[in-house]
Amino acid sequence: MWGLAAAVPLAFLGLFFALPVGSLVLRGFVADGGLDLGGFAEVFGRPRTWRIIGLTLAQATVGTAIAVLVGIPGAYLLYRCQFRGRAALRAFVIVPFVLPTVVVGVAFRSVLAPSGPLGFLDWDGTFAAVVAALVFFNYAVVVRTVGGFWAHLDPRAEQAARSLGAPPWRAFLTVTLPALTPAIASAASIVFLFCATAFGVVLVLGGTGYGTVETEIWVQTTQFLDLRAAAVLSVVQLVVVAVALGTAGRARARRERALQLGRPERVAHRRLALRGPERSAGDLLAVGVTAVVVVVLLALPLVTVLVRSFRTPTGWGLGNYVNLGTTGGSNALSVTVWEAGLNSLRIAVDATVMAVVVGGLVALVVSRRPRGRGTRRAVRALDAVFMLPLGVSAVTVGFGFLIALDRPLGLDVDLRTHPLLIPVAQAVVATPLVVRTVLPVLRAIDSRLHEAAAVLGASPGRVLRLVDWPIAARSLGLAVGLAFAVSLGEFGATSFLARPDRPTLPVVIFRLIGRPGAENLGMALAASVLLALVTASVMALTERLRAGAAGEF
Amino acid sequence: MARTLAHPASTGNHLRLGAFVAAGALLAGCSTIGTGSDDDGASEDGATTGEGGGTVVLVTHDSFALSEDVIADFESSSGLTLETQAPGDGGALVNQLILTKDSPLGDVVFGIDTTFASRAIEEGVLDPYTSPNAGPDVEALAVDDEGYLSAVDVGDVCLNIDHEWFAEEGLEEPTSLTDLTDPAYVDLVVTTNPATSSPGLAFLLATVAEFGEDGWEQYWADLSANGLKVVSGWSDAYYVDFSGPSSEGDRPIALSYASSPPYEVGEGAEEAPTGAMLDTCFRQVEYAGVLAGAANPEGAQQVIDWLLSPEVQADIPENMYVYPADSSIELPESWERFAPLPEDPYTLDPAVITENREAWIQAWTDTVIG
Numbered sequence: 001m002w003g004l005a006a007a008v009p010l011a012f013l014g015l016f017f018a019l020p021v022g023s024l025v026l027r028g029f030v031a032d033g034g035l036d037l038g039g040f041a042e043v044f045g046r047p048r049t050w051r052i053i054g055l056t057l058a059q060a061t062v063g064t065a066i067a068v069l070v071g072i073p074g075a076y077l078l079y080r081c082q083f084r085g086r087a088a089l090r091a092f093v094i095v096p097f098v099l100p101t102v103v104v105g106v107a108f109r110s111v112l113a114p115s116g117p118l119g120f121l122d123w124d125g126t127f128a129a130v131v132a133a134l135v136f137f138n139y140a141v142v143v144r145t146v147g148g149f150w151a152h153l154d155p156r157a158e159q160a161a162r163s164l165g166a167p168p169w170r171a172f173l174t175v176t177l178p179a180l181t182p183a184i185a186s187a188a189s190i191v192f193l194f195c196a197t198a199f200g201v202v203l204v205l206g207g208t209g210y211g212t213v214e215t216e217i218w219v220q221t222t223q224f225l226d227l228r229a230a231a232v233l234s235v236v237q238l239v240v241v242a243v244a245l246g247t248a249g250r251a252r253a254r255r256e257r258a259l260q261l262g263r264p265e266r267v268a269h270r271r272l273a274l275r276g277p278e279r280s281a282g283d284l285l286a287v288g289v290t291a292v293v294v295v296v297l298l299a300l301p302l303v304t305v306l307v308r309s310f311r312t313p314t315g316w317g318l319g320n321y322v323n324l325g326t327t328g329g330s331n332a333l334s335v336t337v338w339e340a341g342l343n344s345l346r347i348a349v350d351a352t353v354m355a356v357v358v359g360g361l362v363a364l365v366v367s368r369r370p371r372g373r374g375t376r377r378a379v380r381a382l383d384a385v386f387m388l389p390l391g392v393s394a395v396t397v398g399f400g401f402l403i404a405l406d407r408p409l410g411l412d413v414d415l416r417t418h419p420l421l422i423p424v425a426q427a428v429v430a431t432p433l434v435v436r437t438v439l440p441v442l443r444a445i446d447s448r449l450h451e452a453a454a455v456l457g458a459s460p461g462r463v464l465r466l467v468d469w470p471i472a473a474r475s476l477g478l479a480v481g482l483a484f485a486v487s488l489g490e491f492g493a494t495s496f497l498a499r500p501d502r503p504t505l506p507v508v509i510f511r512l513i514g515r516p517g518a519e520n521l522g523m524a525l526a527a528s529v530l531l532a533l534v535t536a537s538v539m540a541l542t543e544r545l546r547a548g549a550a551g552e553f
Numbered sequence: 554m555a556r557t558l559a560h561p562a563s564t565g566n567h568l569r570l571g572a573f574v575a576a577g578a579l580l581a582g583c584s585t586i587g588t589g590s591d592d593d594g595a596s597e598d599g600a601t602t603g604e605g606g607g608t609v610v611l612v613t614h615d616s617f618a619l620s621e622d623v624i625a626d627f628e629s630s631s632g633l634t635l636e637t638q639a640p641g642d643g644g645a646l647v648n649q650l651i652l653t654k655d656s657p658l659g660d661v662v663f664g665i666d667t668t669f670a671s672r673a674i675e676e677g678v679l680d681p682y683t684s685p686n687a688g689p690d691v692e693a694l695a696v697d698d699e700g701y702l703s704a705v706d707v708g709d710v711c712l713n714i715d716h717e718w719f720a721e722e723g724l725e726e727p728t729s730l731t732d733l734t735d736p737a738y739v740d741l742v743v744t745t746n747p748a749t750s751s752p753g754l755a756f757l758l759a760t761v762a763e764f765g766e767d768g769w770e771q772y773w774a775d776l777s778a779n780g781l782k783v784v785s786g787w788s789d790a791y792y793v794d795f796s797g798p799s800s801e802g803d804r805p806i807a808l809s810y811a812s813s814p815p816y817e818v819g820e821g822a823e824e825a826p827t828g829a830m831l832d833t834c835f836r837q838v839e840y841a842g843v844l845a846g847a848a849n850p851e852g853a854q855q856v857i858d859w860l861l862s863p864e865v866q867a868d869i870p871e872n873m874y875v876y877p878a879d880s881s882i883e884l885p886e887s888w889e890r891f892a893p894l895p896e897d898p899y900t901l902d903p904a905v906i907t908e909n910r911e912a913w914i915q916a917w918t919d920t921v922i923g
Contacts, residue, residue: 102788109793115803125784203785208746209922219748222645224911225652313799313819334618402640402649406656416658417610417638496645500617500637511615513788515874516809517816518799521792 006365006382009358009431017389017428019408020400021234027403028231039228048211053236056196056212059127060240063134063195064188070135070293071142071187072180073286079147081272081283089294091540094140096298098489098535099305100506101200102513103528107301108133108205110308117300125207133201136297138191145190148478149183149440168282182252186436189248193390196240199492213237217393234396241391245384253380302532309525313518320522324530333508334500337527341534344488344505350423351430351487352480358427359434359479362386364468366435367442386435389428394492397425401496422504425493430483437479442472481542485535505531608634609852610659612844614646615639617664618872619865627859633852643751644669650678654845661853663705663841663860668754668910670696670840671903679842682854686861690880694838696903702840705860708875709811709898710755711834712742715796717826718805729832730763733776733806740780743794744808748914750786751837756808757917758906759835762899766909773920783921797827806830811895812874815887825891834898839875 029035043049077083078090096104110116112124123129153176161171197214206212213233220230272283312319324337333340366383370376389397405415415421445468453463491506498507505527512524611617617637628635638658640649647669650662654677665673673679674697683700684691694704712733719726727738745753760769773781782804784790792800795807798817811829818825841860843853859865866877870885876894884892 102786106788106792109789110801113793113802115801203749204789206785208783208785215749222641222648223748223914225644225648398640399649399652402658403652406653414656416653495615496640496649498615498639500613500615500639503615507615513792514616515816516791516799516813520816521799 002365002368005361009362009365009386010382012354012358013386013389013428013431015408016401016424017392017397020404021392021396022400023404024227024396024400025231025234028227028229028234031228036228039232043229043232049216049233052211052213052216055127055210056214057240059130059134059198059202059212060192060195060244062127063131063138064192066131067135067138067142067191067195068184068188070289071139072146072184073289074139074143074293075145075147075150077272077286077290078143079151081286083272087540087543090543091536093143093294093298094485094539095302095532095536096136097138097140098485099302099528099532100489100491100509101198102204102491102510103305103524104133104136104301105201105204106513107304108136108201110304111300112205125205125210127206127210129205130198130202130210132297133205134195134198135293136301137198137201138194139293139298141191141194142184142187145187145436146180146183148437150180153179168280172282182440185248185251186440189245189387190390190433190436192244192248193241193387196244197237197391197393199394213240214393218395221395221399230396234393237391237393238388241388242384244391245387249380249384305525305528305532309522309529311518312522320519320526323519323523324526333503333511335503335508337505337508337523337530340503340505340508340527341530343502344531345534347423347426347504348484348487350420351426352483354423354427355430355434355483355487356476356479359386359431359483360438360472360476362431363435363438363442363472364464366439367445367468369447383435383439387432390432394496397428398493398496401425401493419499419502422494422497423487425497426487426490427483429490429493430486433482433486434479437482438472438475441475442468445471477542477544481539484538484542488531488535488538607849607852608636609661609849609856611635611637611856612646612650612657612659612662613637613639614642614664616642616873620868620872623864623868626864627856631852631855631859633849633855635856647673647678650844651676654678657844657846659844660847660849661841661843661856663839663856665702665840665842666751667696667836667838667901667903668751668758668906670702670838671907673842674701675907678845680845680847680850682843682857684854684858684861686858688861688879688881691861691878694878696840702842703857703861704838704878705841706839706869706873706875706878707894708837708839708873709829709834709895710752710759710808710837711811711829711831711895712744712756712806713791713795713797713809713813713827714830715805715827716824717798718796727806728830730760730772734772734779736779738779738806740782741804742776742780742806743782743784743790743802743804745787745790746783746785747917752787752808752810753783754910754914755835755837756833757913758901759833759899761913762835762901770916770920773917777921781921810874812870812876812888812892815885815891818887818891829892829895831893831895834895836895836898836900838878 028039029037074093078086078093108129109124111118112121112129113119114122114124121128123132157179158171158175161175162168166174196212198212199214199218202210202212202215213236217230217233217237220226220233272287309320310316310318327333327336335343362382366379368379370379401421402416405421407414449467450463453467454460458466489506491510494504494507495510498504503511509524509527509531512520512527617639624635627633636659640646640658642664643666646662647665649658650673657678662679679701681699681701682703684703687703691704694707696702714726716726724737727733727735732738733742744756747754747757757769760772763769764772782794784794787809790807791797791809791813792802794800794802794804795809796802796805797807798819809829811831811834814825814827814829817827841857843850843857847853861879863879863882866879866882869875869877870888876884876888880894
């Protein structure tokens with residue numbers, strides 16, 4: 001039975017990820033019918049290659065480090081403390097995660113350009129601007145992953161340390177922080193993958209001299225069709241990703257199981273103590289850091305988008321929102337924005353169903369702790385393999401689909417043009433997030449419960465239904481929300497599969513912002529606000545559904 | 554000892570979860586899962602019907618748009634169902650056609666531009682076809698003698714200039730490429746990177762056409778020295794750095810298209826706030842062609858006839874923001890007034906472009922970015 005549970009997700013990943021990516025990379029290494037690895041020497045011989053590898057690593061490392069550093073106080077505040085407006089703030093921080101990069105790029109640059117409000121920083125087209133945007137996108141990943149875990153952490157250990165005389169900072173550093181390590185490692189690995197493969201923001205904000213492995217793969221594949229160079233760079237990307245995943249996996253494994261988790265309603269949430277005798281320096285610091293991040297980094301670009309969405313050619317007003325029911329200034333679009341929104345929702349439903357089924361199965365299999373050493377290793381490998389789609393270029397996947405999915409494996413369907421391919425591509429990206437959400441919850445189940453149930457005569461199916469399901473179901477709401485959000489915002493792979501008569505919301509936003517005229521720009525921004533609102537609502541809804549999940553993400 | 558999560562979910566959770574699953578199921582009912590049938594197996598259908606019926610698949614870029622009734626007219630008069638696929642833009646589109654030439658994505662392609670035209674022909678992704686609707690304009694824009702590609706529209710890439718900015722500054726407007734290296738115009742120009750943006754590549758080609766293979770690099774060095782700004786893409790240049798009415802940047806000269814100015818004209822305004830600098834334009838032509846190995850080649854030819862028909866040619870400007878290839882077609886009124894097509898734009902032989910594209914982009918990168 002476990003074999004089958006592993007086989008379904010593996011078949012899915014194999015057909016829709018490994019086969020396309022493998023085919024494209026292989027094509028780069030095959031010349032005149034033989035294997036040709038000369039590309040390695042050639043690509044590594046260029047000084048530019050080393051520069052972009054260095055820049056990619058620097059960008060991902062710095063971006064991840066800052067996102068984690070500012071995300072931990074945010075996680076504390078949003079998941080460990082009680083204050084008014086907490087639910088709204090939780091929904092708000094996820095919005096950047098789904099906004100189309102082209103809109104964020106324009107919003108960031110409007111703020112950072114010499115004529116913008118932060119023009120004095122002189123950050124336009126710099127490394128700092130790229131890192132700021134990466135933190136903008138990934139802040140929510142850290143806050144949710146670490147926060148979701150922290151909300152369940154038994155506070156008694158820290159309280160004990162305090163009553164034994166440890167100052168708060170010491171209790172935090174020696175007790176709480178080590179306990180949070182698995183969640184922090186998990187968040188850092190996801191953020192690292194997102195940062196290492198960022199494309200749109202790097203192009204827009206990094207300026208022209210800036211190049212990363214991802215942008216280089218894009219240029220070599222789409223502009224020069226130099227598959228040899230692209231294949232070498234894809235291998236480089238895979239190596240970087242594998243090392244990052246391995247490191248994070250070890251950090252996670254070391255701390256797992258030694259945790260005491262409680263249901264959040266039983267874990268006392270503290271009221272913020274910013275004034276009076278209870279005043280805590282730690283709380284002040286957390287509030288300070290979070291306020292700066294939320295106001296300057298998150299809100300400033302978002303408010304820029306919001307404010308400009310109300311500016312029409314004839315003054316301020318709702319004109320751009322009224323126009324969402326049209327096809328744009330002189331038909332920039334083939335459908336109205338509302339229709340595109342509906343397409344997005346339908347596709348997101350399909351993608352979510354697939355991601356939750358596949359991701360749920362993976363999490364279930366990986367949560368088992370088989371006795372055999374080899375099986376245990378296989379289970380760990382399964383976990384890592386499903387993270388890979390986050391770390392591989394969307395161009396490689398998109399082009400790979402085209403060469404690999406024409407009647408694949410003897411099936412008599414041309415999957416390349418099948419309408420289901422868009423939700424499938426999005427589900428491949430959403431699956432790792434589902435796994436990271438559901439897995440820690442399943443892992444926290446005491447295996448003695450399984451054994452006890454089995455000893456008492458329950459069949460394996462019954463054990464699953466009565467032991468695992470009730471617990472895992474609690475994290476399902478959050479997993480559904482995340483998968484939905486990923487699907488709504490996905491642009492990379494979707495843009496290679498889009499059908500002009502059935503575009504998604506990010507695709508029409510991209511098209512509108514690629515047309516001249518205040519009307520089209522206004523509509524693009526209004527549509528972005530719509531996308532943000534839909535996402536925030538879905539997240540707020542699933543937040544209510546989670547009812548006590550200890551998700552890593 | 555460890556407290557686990559093994560608390561049975563409360564009834565409330567069950568109810569809420571149940572409601573959510575039910576809502577999801579309802580939504581799924583109208584999801585794409587159930588609607589595959591109306592567009593499944595597109596190209597196979599065409600092969601089985603052959604004479605005029607069935608489906609024809611048009612592979613294009615995601616900017617493809619025509620009026621609904623124009624498409625409906627085509628479908629009813631030809632008996633074909635037109636299906637479109639948009640796997641990418643510019644270079645991505647052509648490179649995908651090359652990768653899939655053994656099993657093409659569709660029957661006919663529209664949207665191959667000047668800069669990638671001869672690459673598509675060389676790689677053998679097209680079958681020749683000369684439409685009876687191809688008039689003298691279309692012939693004049695042809696890439697080759699065999700008729701692999703038919704010109705459908707013309708979308709010149711030009712620097713756009715903010716007339717209001719220059720009027721306010723009391724500065725005389727530059728008109729030529731050479732003017733832009735004049736220190737009087739320091740820090741005024743924003744263009745896009747030819748490696749990542751197709752107008753950027755077109756503008757690079759304009760400078761090659763003007764200054765020759767030996768002179769264009771020096772021109773860019775001079776332009777850089779005069780405070781040129783380069784950004785990655787069109788939206789970026791036009792909506793962030795350009796000082797035109799729909800943006801708030803500080804550069805009054807930005808790389809865009811000849812067709813952009815009318816979209817900046819306010820309702821009822823007599824004067825356009827911006828204009829195209831007509832002596833800086835590169836002629837960018839978009840072509841259509843029958844894909845080699847098409848399942849429905851007759852249908853593909855009908856699509857090309859249709860794209861060249863007066864009905865579609867007249868529908869093109871307002872839907873795709875480019876000019877019809879057929880110059881006898883009347884342009885929309887605002888285009889006649891505010892977006893004249895340059896009379897003598899820069900051009901280059903597509904074969905020369907294909908041969909040098911990579912080297913030129915490399916040389917440009919070395920010169921401008923360093």
